[in-house]
Amino acid sequence: MDFKGSDTIPGPRAEDQLPHTAQAAAKIVIVGGFGVGKTTMVGSVSEIKPLTTEETMTQAGIGVDDNFGSASKTATTVAMDFGRISITDQLVLYLFGTPGQQRFWFLWNGLFEGALGAVVLVDTRRLEVSFDVMGRLEERGVPFVVAINSFPDAPRYAIEELRTALDLSPDIPIMECDARRRASSRDVLMTLMRFLHSLAMTDSLT
DSSP: OOOTTOSOOOOOOGGGSOOTTOOEEEEEEEEOSTTSSHHHHHHHHOSSOOBOOEEEOOGGGTTTSOOTTOTTOOEEESSOEEEEEESSSSEEEEEEEOOOSGGGGGGHHHHHTTOSEEEEEEOGGGTHHHHHHHHHHHHHTOOEEEEEEOOTTSOOOOHHHHHHHTTOOTTSOEEEEOTTOHHHHHHHHHHHHHHHHHHHHHHHTO
């Protein structure tokens, strides 16, 4: 569309406008290895049309990218995913999904900047990837919760077994989720917000 010569600058679509009741906003990052469901989670829970930066996977990634368990995946996030969800009438979360391919992890530092907290998505077929992810969050001092994305063909373990395998401290919430389902993804975000609230209350007492 050509707006040359027009005094009118198009604004956001009505459905994308920030609710007039919003009084506070927080930045949340959704992190994890390749193919764990970050783009899916942002898309399922966002109240606006999510921004994605997916590109088709090519032969150049063979031998470089680890797509174990995701052989049918044909696209990958190369910068970030972005979405928004209103937790209450007053509180809005801005969601940033990180790229999963390790060659794009240099972008994480910018995405972590100013983040209030994070969701670490985990695929039980590739638990080892999660250690680097959680390590980066700990280095940056970003609090996080862990969500086990329930893939149909992935092995199932008891939550406490996974806590031990991931070497999580007892205070870090860990739960199962289905990133395809809005209600499940929203529950994960609500768990994160309750966790962040508990940390803030603890800090206020010390």
